[in-house]
Amino acid sequence: MRNKYKDLINQTFYFPQEEFKLTDDDELMFHDIDVSALIEEHGTPLKITYLPKISENIQKAKNWFASAFEKHNYQGKYFYSYCTKSSHFKHVLDEALENNIHIETSSAFDINIVNALLETGKINKDTFVICNGFKREQYVSNIADLINNKHKNCIPIIDNYEELSLLEEEINSSFNVGIRIASEEEPKFEFYTSRLGIGYKNIVPFYKKQIEENPKVNLKMLHFFINTGIKDNAYYWNELHKCLKVYVALKKICPTLDSLNIGGGFPIKSSLGFEYDYEYMVDEIVYQINTVCEDAKVEVPNIFTEFGSFTVGESGANFYKVLYQKQQNDRELWNMIDSSFITTLPDSWAINKRFIMLPINRWNESYERVLLGGLTCDSDDYYNSEQHSNAIYLPTYHPDKPLYIGFFNTGAYQESIGGFGGLQHCLIPQPKQLIIQKSKDGKLTTTVFREKQSYQEFLNILGYEK
Template sequence: MNTKYINLIDQTYYFPQEEFTLDGDNLKFHDIPLMELVEKYGSPLKFTYLPKISDNITRAKEWFKISMEKHNYKGKYHYCYCTKSSHFKPVLNEALKNDIHIETSSAFDINIVEKLKETGRIKDNTYVICNGFKRDQYISNIARLINNGHQNCIPIIDNYEEIDLLSEAINDTFKVGIRIASEEEPKFEFYTSRLGIGYKNIVPFYENQIKDNDKLELKMLHFFINTGIRDNAYYWNELVKCLKVYIRLKKICPSLDSLNIGGGFPIKNSLAFDYDYQYMIDEIINQINISCAEADVAVPNIFTEFGSFTVGESGGAIYEILYQKQQNDREKWNMIDSSFITTLPDTWAINKRFIMLAVNRWQDEYERVLLGGLTCDSDDYYNSEQNMNAIYLPKYKKDKPLYIGFFNTGAYQESIGGYGGLQHCLIPHPKHILIDKDAEGNITTKLFSEQQKADDLLRILGYDMGQKEEGVAKSEVIDKIGTDQ
């Protein structure tokens, strides 16, 4: 009988795959021997494989180049990285090797942009697309960046007040974009995105607040839907509505020359993943080309803001199975040496599934299990793969340690999980490893951060043992509420 773990994977998926191969009994990821990582750094650990970031950027640029040449598209293509997916310096440094641009979401993003300009990673001609709802600090930081000479900073107008706020803070003329408040999928709990300005209101908004303002130049229309770029009626319907707005606006606003189609390229979340990126890009470019030709307007330059697609497939996490608990006659719980809630929060918050595979013992027999985290929270578990309602792993054996890996976890998990801060039940955040290749193509590893220690958490909680009592500021009585004067 084919009862080994390798037999299960081989029968269920096409295996090996481009990034997943076997070395005897052990799994390799992009030729990285994962058990060697475990032996060197221990478990739990997280890692970022930096070359995958450049690889995905290069692939996307090539797909757009092929489609634009095929359809004789006259506009240019600009790849932007959505920084909120991962703000880490090594990630930004790797992405910016590839002549890309940046999309920001909040005030502190601009401070990162300024740091990257100081080191030459971001140039004066790099586009900085500023999305998000903008209040005082964000407005101030955007204005500082533009006032210091970064003319390719384009704030995307999200609400009606932002024009006046930006005009007051920015000294000279500046470029802006407008974000479309797209309609959400029918299954959503609301009809229209809270972000941006409604389809019907964009042209009146331009005529009333931008057209006669000598400080402003409208350059971009921004289109994004929450479900991402998918081949379904909903996406194509929203894209058509967006193009109608672009055409109407272009006819009365000659300076408008760019269409930002946002992000939302899916990443591989299963060994059975199948998505035709080239086909989708081909159809998008074709739709824009046809619509603009029929309306006799120039096609726009295309901007994309890929976040998860840029960094998601570069990340991974490795855990050890510490113990197995048989809670009833059917359910076996394999307990990991960390927490899903804190290290892979999307598995808990939005029921997201990542690729999960055993790291070692592929020649052993398998069993069906549930995975549990270390916190005392009932929701700290993982119970199914993307394409099957179950988890199968090599059988637990106390004398044969079992390690498991979660892959393509490089987007959002650190920021949502509160990297470096408090963790649920004070479970420490694991160590983080950077993996790269040297000039000869050899794999190199570097410890980016140690696993959190008790002192790190005590300091955040105010229990810093090194803090002297006299060094603590005394509380000041502001008011005596509810007492007789």
Template structure:
């Protein structure tokens, strides 16, 4: 009878795959022996594997370029990275090495752009797409970059945003802008229309009365995005066609308009059983844009995307030790780990985001159903289901004297540090784990670098005023 943990994984999934393999009962991630990383740095541990970022960017660019070639698409594709997914310097530097561009969300993003430029990581020719509802510091920062000659396109989130640029610049300053379309929300959502952007019925009149009379302001881009992301659903295709209709109607009276930004929302793998037809979706999006525009007698637009989670999620790994096993009743077994899910994987707690969860060692042991508990005193600090099934299984732990069981959550590289308040106060003062960056050298061998140590009590007390 095959009842080992490795048997379970191999029978349930197409395994090994996606950079995972097992050697001598231990898990390897993109040929990296995770047990060696643990022996060097200990747990809890956050790991970032930089080469995965380059792979994701280049995969997407290839898929879009192939899709465009298939339909003789006569315009360009530009890959932008959504910085809010992860602002770390090593992330941005890796993104920029791969001919990608930047999308910003706040005033402090502008300071990052300035820093990257000062360090020659970005040039003034890079596209900078500035999204979000903008207060004065953000507006001022955008205008600073415009005056400095950066290739920045602020996306108007409301009509008043344009007034700031006009009143705080002279008529000789060339300003390229975009408009975000306020899309209709998914039918199950609490609201009918997104709070973000300008409603589609107002856009054409706004252009005619406010933008067109300005000799130095050019409407270059329409921005379309829905919160549920890119999915093969009637809702997505309907909203895309609405955006294309607005684009075509505007293009007829606004010849300088030549960009359509379809935002982010390309999903990342949250299970070993994850399936998404990336090529089909991208080919269909490109084909529909070209077909609709051509049917209206309009040249197809340059396509921009702002993939954030897709870019960085699959580069991230969270590693924990199981430090105790608690059998609370006849059916519930708790594996207690050496950190907190609320503080290190807040999406798992807040929006029930699922990740790939695998044991790192003891693959030759029998498996059992388990709940995984964090260290805080919060009853919601747990993880007990996978994306493909409403339960999880892990190797049995025979006793506490043998080698501890180590477990890892994969594809955790997007948003988690920002949402948990990296370097700040955490629930129950559970510290941020150490963070290790993994790269490959010229020979293809992996290298590691400690980016940050585990958060200290001294740093927390300083924040708290002690």
């Protein structure tokens, strides 16, 4: 009778997969990492960042675009940019920047990180710094300082009509800008148009009024961002073609315009049944841009992408221990973990974000359907079938047999949204964090990035200890 947990997975998904396989003892391996050994040494809750996955995804994207450019004889260049807001950690940026990429910023303090990277030689003045977001006074000043210090490849993206004059006041020389399109949102949204950027119909008039005859400002880039990411659906292709119409119209009157930023990232794997043809999507995007420009008899743009979650998301994983099981009625079994979803995986409760969830051990035992509960006293601190790709099944709970579970591809946004190093809901501490690297000979090395948060840290923040 095939009623073991590993039988369930084998009957439901193709398994093993690229990043997941089992040891001879039927315990889970993640990117060839012996997770049980990590847990035995460091305990739970535990957070890891597997840095090689960052470089792997960057190189995959570069190769997809290179292949599409060659296939369609595309005459522009491709620039991969990393959205720093996905994860600002130094070890993440250091790994990403090893791949000759560029960066996209969102706020004033991002520019301070840029300056730190310049000082250490991680980037140079040839690195494009694309400045997105609504620009308050400090952000404008920091951008101006960067450009005034001869970083000509800093491109502020104009989000509203007033930003251009604010930048002009503080920048001493001529400078390049981009314009962000306020794209229309998917029909399921509560509003029709993004709050960010300038409307399709207003971009050409804005250019003619404030940029065309302005000797100080060069329009370099048109920025196109879709909130829901790059997807093969009618909505995405329709918005892309509307964007290309604007690009063509601008290019015919603006010779300095030479770049199109197709912001809005690729999705990442959220279940073992995840399917997405990245290579096809890149090929089709390049084909559509090439065709529209050829038909209009204008030069094709350089293509910029801004990938945040795609860059870093699949490098992260969180591990927990099932502490206890509570049966609250005749149908619901609650497995309580030794941490909190609200504090360590905030997207799981805030936006019902789906992550891959798998047990680490006991794959060769029977399974049961459960709900997962966090330690806080908040009723929203749970993970169930609404966040998961389907009902949650785990090896049957037994008080004398420890059960460990992992949430995978958690590397983007969770620390920044959860408030890394700060107060946590119900004062549940943040987990210990590890950085895992791979040497040139393929050996994995593990470094403790941060120990588990202590009560003294909380007391200091709250003003009880000085």
